[in-house]
Amino acid sequence: MNDKKSWGSTVAGWFIERDEPAATEIPHTGETPQSPSMDTFASAADNYTAPSPTQTVFQTAPPPPTGGQVDFAAVFVAAGVDAEEQQRVARTTELLRSLPAGTDAAIKKQIVEASLKAFGVPIEKIIEATVEEIQALDGYIRNGAADNEKLIQESDARIKQYEDEIKNIRSVMQQSVDEQQNLIKVCNDKKLEVQQVLEFFGQDKVASVVKASPKLHDPSEQAAGNPPS
Numbered sequence: 001m002n003d004k005k006s007w008g009s010t011v012a013g014w015f016i017e018r019d020e021p022a023a024t025e026i027p028h029t030g031e032t033p034q035s036p037s038m039d040t041f042a043s044a045a046d047n048y049t050a051p052s053p054t055q056t057v058f059q060t061a062p063p064p065p066t067g068g069q070v071d072f073a074a075v076f077v078a079a080g081v082d083a084e085e086q087q088r089v090a091r092t093t094e095l096l097r098s099l100p101a102g103t104d105a106a107i108k109k110q111i112v113e114a115s116l117k118a119f120g121v122p123i124e125k126i127i128e129a130t131v132e133e134i135q136a137l138d139g140y141i142r143n144g145a146a147d148n149e150k151l152i153q154e155s156d157a158r159i160k161q162y163e164d165e166i167k168n169i170r171s172v173m174q175q176s177v178d179e180q181q182n183l184i185k186v187c188n189d190k191k192l193e194v195q196q197v198l199e200f201f202g203q204d205k206v207a208s209v210v211k212a213s214p215k216l217h218d219p220s221e222q223a224a225g226n227p228p229s
Helices: 002-009 038-049 072-078 083-098 105-118 123-201 203-212 219-224
Strands: none
Touching: 072 083, 072 123, 083 105, 083 123, 105 123, 123 203
């Protein structure tokens, strides 16, 4: 394991560790397991949005993923990995897959190396092409993470803008309600002030004047919803 760590570290993280357990059993403590916090996801994103040499591997813009699917061949071409190099990696991968699962690792290596030599394919070229593809994939992940971070930041800014706008609209609405309540109060106060004149002349006299005047309307008819004549 130490040997693997040492030579793996010399190639700048091109290898993904395979010997970690697939899942960790969570002991039953009677407590509800906590979901990963947003800080955890943010930390993971930071690892890929940080500047990296592999982010500059692309000679042309790689195609964006469509529906979660990636056009790997186009991604590799954008990183300068031509079709011949891709074929070398693909054929070697197929050859490895065709070997029986129980075959000893040393024997596998002998079979693969012998087959590649028979085809006249230099092992160094295959290794080089394979590392190129991994660099391209790592750069693609990092570019996607950077684009995602940019989208999140822009979206957060737009959300804040909309929240501020909603807050302003609610403020205007509340101001209008307050003004209407104040309008009702001051108008009713003025009505009570003017009403003293009507109270002075009496209800019967006021009723007769209202009935005879073309300008005035019977308040009882208005309350009933009848249009003034």
